[in-house]
Amino acid sequence: MxxxxxxxxxxxxxxxxxxxxxxxxxxxxxxxxxxxxxxxxxxxxxxxxxxxTLVSKRSLAIGVVVADVSDPFFGSLVKHVDTIAHQQGHHLLIGNGYHEAAREKQAIESLIQNQVASLIVHSKALDDDTLRDFSEEHGAMVFINRLIPGLEDRCIFLDNYRGAFLATEHLIEQGHRYVAYIGSSHPIEDTVQRQQGYEDALNTYRVTDETHPVMMAFDTPDETGGERAMAKLMADNPRLSAVFCYNDIMAAGAMTALTDRDFRVPEDVSVVGFDDSLIARYLHPKLTSVRYPIEEMAALAAEQAIALSSQEPMRDEKGNYTPTLIKRNSVAKPSE
CATH class of the missing domain: 1.10.260.40 (lambda repressor-like DNA-binding domains)
Incomplete structure (x- = not known):
């Protein structure tokens, strides 16, 4: 049978x-x-x-797939989805994908099998076609930090390229010509977009030449990775005066590497991060950072997903967010 x-x-x-x-x-x-x-x-x-009876009662569960919920960025995402979910009488089920295609696929499939009413997916390892297939299988799926052609109305994302360009441009406008970049070693589109924004800013302002080379180092996107990458950059480029970091956590590690070697921030080396996470406000000096409005983006994703599951009209609001630069105390004009 x-x-x-x-x-x-x-x-x-x-x-x-x-x-x-x-x-x-x-x-x-x-x-x-x-x-x-x-x-x-x-x-x-x-x-x-x-x-x-598997779906005879309307589910009140919202599935959320992130890279790693222990990461402060994703923790904030989940928290703000949960706030909206709680307000509307829903609860969360969470899956971690760790930027690995197999793990992301497994997390999505598991949440679908658990009959979640709606799904919010942060996926960087799965290709567009696979995610389109999942969206056809589950009609209340919203994607965050991802733009998928054909599913634009379900995508909520930030212009990573623009954010990186703004950060690098700010350092150049302060007079820095030896500007380095600390990037993530994870092979995801955010890494590519932020690196490209950095390089294009240098080229736009004609900063790079034989005496002012492009200086980059890549490592895991955490404090230790930022510390290691900064140490490598300083060893290879003694004239370096400013660095733009892939995220605030790496920037914190970079600042530790600098202070451990008796360099002052920002008097000797200026530092800019990305995300404007909570840590940016509590580092010393306070960190200049590109604001990633994850609170607003997560809230919109939750509202859109719940609306889809209830077959109600979605908010008439574009999912394309523009980054802004939050200036604090970690950037100064070069000492020379």
Whole structure:
């Protein structure tokens, strides 16, 4: 006798999708529903009572997939999604993807199988086609920090390139000509976009030449990675006077490396971070940083996802956010 798993396997969909079709859920695409129904007929599958109750009650769970919830950036994202969820009587289920395709896929599939009403996905390792397939399987999926062609109305993202350009431009405008970049070693689009913004700012202001080379170092996007990268840059480039860092956590590590070597921030070396996370306000000196409005973005993602799951109109608000530079005390004119 055929089982619900047999139907899912033959139709090329998840068990959760078959369950939604059985229960007449509006979240399933018509073409997918037709395929599942044909497969059920072909296999002679008859839904039992357990299958019919899988989605018979409206779920109040919101699934959230992030890289690592222990990271302060993603912790803030989850916190602000939870705030909106709580206000509307929902609760969260969380999956970690660790910027690995297999882990991201597993996290999304697990949340779908757990019958979450809506999904907020931060994915950097899965390709666009895979995410499009998931969005067809689950009709209330919203993507954060990602722009997927064809799904623009479900994407909430920041212009990483513009943020990096602003940070580098600020250092150049202060008179710095030996400006370095500390980047993440993770092979994700944020890394590429921020590096490109840094390089284009140098080229736009004609800073780079034989005497002013591009100076970059890459490591894990945490305090230790920032510290190691800064140590390498200082060893290789003694004239370096400013550094733009991939995120605030790496900037904190870079500042530690500098002070441990008796360099003063910003008198000897200016430092700019990215994210404007809580740590930026409590470092000494306070860190100049590119603001990543993750609170607003996470709240919008939660509202849009809940609206999709309830088949209500989404807010008429664009998901494209523009970064701003928050100037504090970690940047000064070069000493020479």
């Amino acid at each position: 055929a089982t619900i798993k047999d139907v899912a396997r033959h139709a090329g969909v998840s068990v959760a999708t078959v369950s939604r079709v059985i229960n007449g859920s509006p979240l399933t695409k018509p073409d997918t529903a037709d395929l599942v129904k044909r497969t059920m007929r072909d296999l002679g599958y008859r839904p039992n009572a357990a299958a019919r």
